[in-house]
Amino acid sequence: MEKIASFQIDHLRLKPGVFVSRMDRFGTTILTTFDLRFKEPNQEPVIDMPALHTIEHLAATFLRSHKDWGNRVVYFGPMGCRTGFYLILEGEHASPEVLPLLRELLDWILAFDGPIPGAAPAECGNWQEQNLNMAKWEAKRYAQVLRNPGQENLNYPA
Helix, strand or coil, rough: CCCCCHHHHHCCCCCCCEEEEEEEEEEEEEEEEEEEEECCCCCCCCHHHHHHHHHHHHHHHHEEEHCCCCEEEEEEEEECCCCCCEEEEEECCHHHHHHHHHHHHHHHHHHHCCCCCCCCCCCCCCCCCCCHHHHHHHHHHHHHHHHCCCCHHHHCCC
16 A cells, blocks of 8 residues: 555654645635644654643634635544644645634634533534643644744655
8 A cells, every 4th residue: 555645754854843744626616725834853752632622622622613714624634643633624724824814713712701612412422522721732832833934844754
């Protein structure tokens, strides 16, 4: 079997940031998959499960409800390695184009106070595994990366 594109990225050189992971064409529709890399792979602890789960609930809610981007959000969810998330948007997009959206998302998470959306037994299969404080800690760290990103935070290493 051929090695998939995401396994061909040198994770030993990958820094936190936002990267175009792939673009897929389905007829006339293009989907852009973004790698929202919160952690430097293999160099720092991964996102713990409760924080990861909380970020997933908050970000999916925010992104799908966004007035400008909501109708283009196909998917938001965690990476299996727990170093970040995937965001899939309809259309052809570049990393700098989504920076304002991601900064808005992170600010919203940092200001969020209240019950986690979808964190109820009828709405989630593991509704109790949430940690808003750690989700905010992770969001704050990632927001610092996206505040003034360099090329290593917007492009996969060559």
